[in-house]
Amino acid sequence: MVSKAFQPVPASEIPDEISGLRMTRQRQHIYRILLQHRDHPTANDVFMRIKDTLPNLSLATVYTCLDAMVKHGIIRQVNFDRGPSRFCPNLAEHGHFHDVTTGIIHDVKFKSGIHLEDVLDLPPGAIIKNVEFTLRGQLS
Amino acid sequence: MVSKAFQPVPASEIPDEISGLRMTRQRQHIYRILLQHRDHPTANDVFMRIKDTLPNLSLATVYTCLDAMVKHGIIRQVNFDRGPSRFCPNLAEHGHFHDVTTGIIHDVKFKSGIHLEDVLDLPPGAIIKNVEFTLRGQLS
DNA sequence: CTGATAACTGGAATAATTCTTGATATCGGC
DNA sequence: GCCGATATCAAGAATTATTCCAGTTATCAG
Numbered sequence: 001m002v003s004k005a006f007q008p009v010p011a012s013e014i015p016d017e018i019s020g021l022r023m024t025r026q027r028q029h030i031y032r033i034l035l036q037h038r039d040h041p042t043a044n045d046v047f048m049r050i051k052d053t054l055p056n057l058s059l060a061t062v063y064t065c066l067d068a069m070v071k072h073g074i075i076r077q078v079n080f081d082r083g084p085s086r087f088c089p090n091l092a093e094h095g096h097f098h099d100v101t102t103g104i105i106h107d108v109k110f111k112s113g114i115h116l117e118d119v120l121d122l123p124p125g126a127i128i129k130n131v132e133f134t135l136r137g138q139l140s
Numbered sequence: 141m142v143s144k145a146f147q148p149v150p151a152s153e154i155p156d157e158i159s160g161l162r163m164t165r166q167r168q169h170i171y172r173i174l175l176q177h178r179d180h181p182t183a184n185d186v187f188m189r190i191k192d193t194l195p196n197l198s199l200a201t202v203y204t205c206l207d208a209m210v211k212h213g214i215i216r217q218v219n220f221d222r223g224p225s226r227f228c229p230n231l232a233e234h235g236h237f238h239d240v241t242t243g244i245i246h247d248v249k250f251k252s253g254i255h256l257e258d259v260l261d262l263p264p265g266a267i268i269k270n271v272e273f274t275l276r277g278q279l280s
Numbered sequence: 281c282t283g284a285t286a287a288c289t290g291g292a293a294t295a296a297t298t299c300t301t302g303a304t305a306t307c308g309g310c
Numbered sequence: 311g312c313c314g315a316t317a318t319c320a321a322g323a324a325t326t327a328t329t330c331c332a333g334t335t336a337t338c339a340g
Contacts, residue, residue, distance in 0.1 A: 022306085024318065043296085058320045063297065065318095081219055082328080084296060095273070097266055109261045116275070119254045123246050125280040126237055133235070133273035135256070140265040164287065164336085183327085198289045203328065205287090222297080224327060286337075293330065304319070310312085 021072040027065045029054055031089070034075055040086040040096075040105045080105075080134060095133035108135065161212040167205045169194055171229070174215060180226040180236075180245045220245075220274060235273035248275065 014028045023031070033049050047062045066087055069075045078086045080098055090107055097106040116128060154168045173189050187202045206227055209215045218226045220238060230247055237246040256271060
């Protein structure tokens with residue numbers, strides 16, 4: 001059984017606007033790709049996957065569209081070390097487990113009821129706007 | 141009072157070898173800079189700070205020396221978003237709080253007794269080799 | 281001292297991303 | 311529907327951080 005949780009917006013019907021960002025044809029296609037293949041693709045991966053359906057899409061446009069969607073909180077940008085940025089439409093607070101043997105990236109959530117202040121020694125007065133964490137390892 | 145914890149190795153007497161890595165003159169200078177200014181400098185920052193004392197040090201050498209020390213577990217490499225890599229000699233497991241108003245980076249540790257597996261929903265069978273986390277925000 | 285190996289230098293090369301300039305598309309008002 | 315204002319896009323050049331390469335220098339073992 002395939003979980004519906006991974007298709008919150010049917011790929012075929014993406015609205016004309018999301019969180020104040022006009023969803024142009026290019027942006028709709030890009031967003032659709034992110035919703036369909038949730039494997040944290042790079043900008044170039046996205047570009048390659050769209051090329052056939054939008055032959056004169058520019059890689060620069062993929063970059064600016066992804067950036068616009070990140071700025072509007074529609075998708076998230078994830079960086080592993082110095083590698084190329086990757087993108088995912090999973091907006092829930094989560095981090096990533098990078099399986100070094102397969103290269104697959106799994107989303108990782110906090111256990112329910114866990115809050116950062118409870119587990120970290122934060123500088124006094126710290127107001128956290130954004131959290132990112134990455135684990136590297138392998139599945140036994 | 142200045143904490144001694146921040147100067148585990150007196151900057152003036154760095155051994156000829158650390159964890160199996162021969163500490164050449166260049167590596168000693170680079171390591172000394174990291175111990176003295178614990179502000180998470182980039183490779184280029186390190187280069188600029190050493191130029192006066194080692195005028196014909198190459199930036200490429202700074203990169204390879206930093207990399208060698210990272211590989212030998214002498215220092216840690218830290219990446220924030222897509223910015224240049226930063227380096228720190230604090231080997232204890234820790235993450236970073238990036239104050240977006242001042243740009244200052246603070247080390248953040250887990251509260252004692254807290255382990256990742258306790259707070260994260262890891263994929264079953266995950267063996268974690270390495271953890272990295274970054275918080276962004278500001279001090280009130 | 282001498283050859284073998286590791287490290288270093290300076291410049292060229294690379295990869296990801298951003299910038300720039302001109303062309304297109306879209307929207308609100310008429 | 312037309313028109314100007316604005317947003318978006320395309321293509322290629324430029325930028326930035328980093329790595330590679332080829333030749334030189336330093337260090338170590340015998």
